Amino acid sequence: xxxxxxxxxxxxxxxxxxxxxxxxxxxxxxxxxxxxxxxxxxxxxxxxxxxxxxxxxxxxxxxxxxxxxxxxxxxxxxxxxxxxxxxxxxxxxxxxxxxxxxxxxxxxxxxxxxxxxxxxxxxxxxxxxxxxxxxxxxxxxxxxxxxxxxxxxxxxxxxxxxxxxxxxxxxxxxxxxxxxxxxxxxxxxxxxxxxxxxxxxxxxxxxxxxxxxxxxxxxxxxxxxxxxxxxxxxxxxxxxxxxxxxxxxxxxxxxxxxxxxxxxxxxxxxxxxxxxxxxxxxxxxxxxxxxxxxxxxxxxxxxxxxxxxxxxxxxxxxxxxxxxxxxxxxxxxxxxxxxxxxxxxxxxxxxxxxxxxxxxxxxxxxxxxxxxxxxxxxxxxxxxxxxxxxxxxxxxxxxxxxxxxxxxxxxxxxxx
Amino acid sequence: xxxxxxxxxxxxxxxxxxxxxxxxxxxxxxxxxxxxxxxxxxxxxxxxxxxxxxxxxxxxxxxxxxxxxxxxxxxxxxxxxxxxxxxxxxxxxxxxxxxxxxxxxxxxxxxxxxxxxxxxxxxxxxxxxxxxxxxxxxxxxxxxxxxxxxxxxxxxxxxxxxxxxxxxxxxxxxxxxxxxxxxxxxxxxxxxxxxxxxxxxxxxxxxxxxxxxxxxxxxxxxxxxxxxxxxxxxxxxxxxxxxxxxxxxxxxxxxxxxxxxxxxxxxxxxxxxxxxxxxxxx
Numbered sequence: 001x002x003x004x005x006x007x008x009x010x011x012x013x014x015x016x017x018x019x020x021x022x023x024x025x026x027x028x029x030x031x032x033x034x035x036x037x038x039x040x041x042x043x044x045x046x047x048x049x050x051x052x053x054x055x056x057x058x059x060x061x062x063x064x065x066x067x068x069x070x071x072x073x074x075x076x077x078x079x080x081x082x083x084x085x086x087x088x089x090x091x092x093x094x095x096x097x098x099x100x101x102x103x104x105x106x107x108x109x110x111x112x113x114x115x116x117x118x119x120x121x122x123x124x125x126x127x128x129x130x131x132x133x134x135x136x137x138x139x140x141x142x143x144x145x146x147x148x149x150x151x152x153x154x155x156x157x158x159x160x161x162x163x164x165x166x167x168x169x170x171x172x173x174x175x176x177x178x179x180x181x182x183x184x185x186x187x188x189x190x191x192x193x194x195x196x197x198x199x200x201x202x203x204x205x206x207x208x209x210x211x212x213x214x215x216x217x218x219x220x221x222x223x224x225x226x227x228x229x230x231x232x233x234x235x236x237x238x239x240x241x242x243x244x245x246x247x248x249x250x251x252x253x254x255x256x257x258x259x260x261x262x263x264x265x266x267x268x269x270x271x272x273x274x275x276x277x278x279x280x281x282x283x284x285x286x287x288x289x290x291x292x293x294x295x296x297x298x299x300x301x302x303x304x305x306x307x308x309x310x311x312x313x314x315x316x317x318x319x320x321x322x323x324x325x326x327x328x329x330x331x332x333x334x335x336x337x338x339x340x341x342x343x344x345x346x347x348x349x350x351x352x353x354x355x356x357x358x359x360x361x362x363x364x365x366x367x368x369x370x371x372x373x374x375x376x377x378x379x380x381x382x383x384x385x386x387x388x389x390x391x392x393x394x395x396x397x398x399x400x401x402x403x404x405x406x407x408x409x410x411x412x413x414x415x416x
Numbered sequence: 417x418x419x420x421x422x423x424x425x426x427x428x429x430x431x432x433x434x435x436x437x438x439x440x441x442x443x444x445x446x447x448x449x450x451x452x453x454x455x456x457x458x459x460x461x462x463x464x465x466x467x468x469x470x471x472x473x474x475x476x477x478x479x480x481x482x483x484x485x486x487x488x489x490x491x492x493x494x495x496x497x498x499x500x501x502x503x504x505x506x507x508x509x510x511x512x513x514x515x516x517x518x519x520x521x522x523x524x525x526x527x528x529x530x531x532x533x534x535x536x537x538x539x540x541x542x543x544x545x546x547x548x549x550x551x552x553x554x555x556x557x558x559x560x561x562x563x564x565x566x567x568x569x570x571x572x573x574x575x576x577x578x579x580x581x582x583x584x585x586x587x588x589x590x591x592x593x594x595x596x597x598x599x600x601x602x603x604x605x606x607x608x609x610x611x612x613x614x615x616x617x618x619x620x621x622x623x624x625x626x627x628x629x630x631x632x633x634x635x636x637x638x639x640x641x642x643x644x645x646x647x648x649x650x651x652x653x654x655x656x657x658x659x660x661x662x663x664x665x666x667x668x669x670x671x672x673x674x675x676x677x678x679x680x681x682x683x684x685x686x687x688x689x690x691x692x693x694x695x696x697x698x
Contacts, residue, residue, distance in 0.1 A: 003428075015696065087431060087540035089695040095432035102429070106538045115462050124458060127451050128539055 069226030100179030109169030455549030525598030
């Protein structure tokens, strides 16, 4: 048996929950705490101090060459795990053993300074990421070529567009050459085309036999890179195994993209409101939508008073809050917006397959009581993820579809 | 087949809660020397790129202070006669030079860790590199300001004595003292934000407790030993002795040196103890 690249044993991290979230204290608080300490216990009747276990007895091994995706909700401990493995913060107990040279990319462009030129930032960032200057000098031309910034490399990065900035930052990160790579949401930067390029770069890193541990909310891109999955839930390992199985179990549990939403408390003063929202595929509620099949958006809503005008619709938003498309009942001429009686309604809209590209989308349902007048809205009520179930497992570097949408279009071919 | 696979594993990094006090991680800082150099270079570069006068500021600051002190204290307060047969401007400048370095180093390294929050929460390196690079940048300014002293010495026909050979050692001890106080200040500012305001004030007070613009002989004899405990007192006296050829106070310099190294050890230990929580509290 070979030594695992990463061996994590009973790793735990506890945070004390203070009066405020920011961890620092002021002198006044220290002085007041010291002065009031003898009297405080009485009021608390000896209850335990409030604390949060960000990680609790996390144990797993990562074999050499394995590409592991870590999934879990916000606050499940994913970032804490990466921070401990990157030695940014210390565990409370337990230990992690890492065999080999590690590079951790918790963001791109760490240490970039706007006043410095692209060239200077490449050196600075590279050394911060653990490269030697000689190594950077050797790879410098490749880095600049990858970023496509040959002309601007001696310009201060404050004059760069945000796209140029990200390209350069990622280019440096992509040329770090460790045995073990630790990544956090790095893929979720830049426009879609750039993300695709980053994913391809990550894939080639993953294929080159390096060990990769990656955290991402973007299950679609994760499924293109990782082979093994770890699901963290409230600081504990809930499940490990092949990535697809772990992701499916995580999504089925109502992970981050649940494809479902229900209103908590109906608004008291509104004549109409949306009470629930579901994403359905093959008749079942899903958080993961297969790219090649149609799916339904289902809105349930309540009218408390008869309405002379009522139009119910939904906005489909992409990862950065941009509206990918919107649709409403009157899109179908058979549904009239006028004169609707009191009652509960269920509206369904069919979205064709091969429309949305792989990625995570958010749904904002709304009710209008006059043309272009919002009566009710629930911003980004729920999310769902479109996965490229066709490309997965095949050679997707060739088959993946860059782009904001993924239509399959009619082609003709004639010999001319 | 198993042995060949494990053979290339190299060293294994074990991450676990720290259990004992740790001193200055010299070996690790050496391993990160390129980062230290780059951080120092970045600080100097950014500072000079953002200002119109650039490196001239390193000259103007001590020069302006020298002129001010010469006029107000030398002429008006009559201190010029208390310093013996040395011209007061050069006397003041020889004291201001190491003091300005010390004060700038402490002030810069004091805020350095706090302002590197985005680095500290994203990437690992020995955190001591940050205050050290701030001291390094101040040292470059010191070197620039040193040329003015050389010019002044020519202007006032100051004779060089053998004591000039003490300068490198004095600079080293001053760097040690500045690093010590700077690392303590930087850790304190991260842990307690109030120190952001306390430290500039404390440095200003400290200057008046240090014989920068007046000779130690001016202080009442029964307080002199307290003033000598101040590591900067012996050092500034030493610099004057080295540059101006006045008899050196070996005991004072000795006390300062011992104190500076003790402070560095304590400062590094305190910093290392707090640094484990930096990412959580910054």
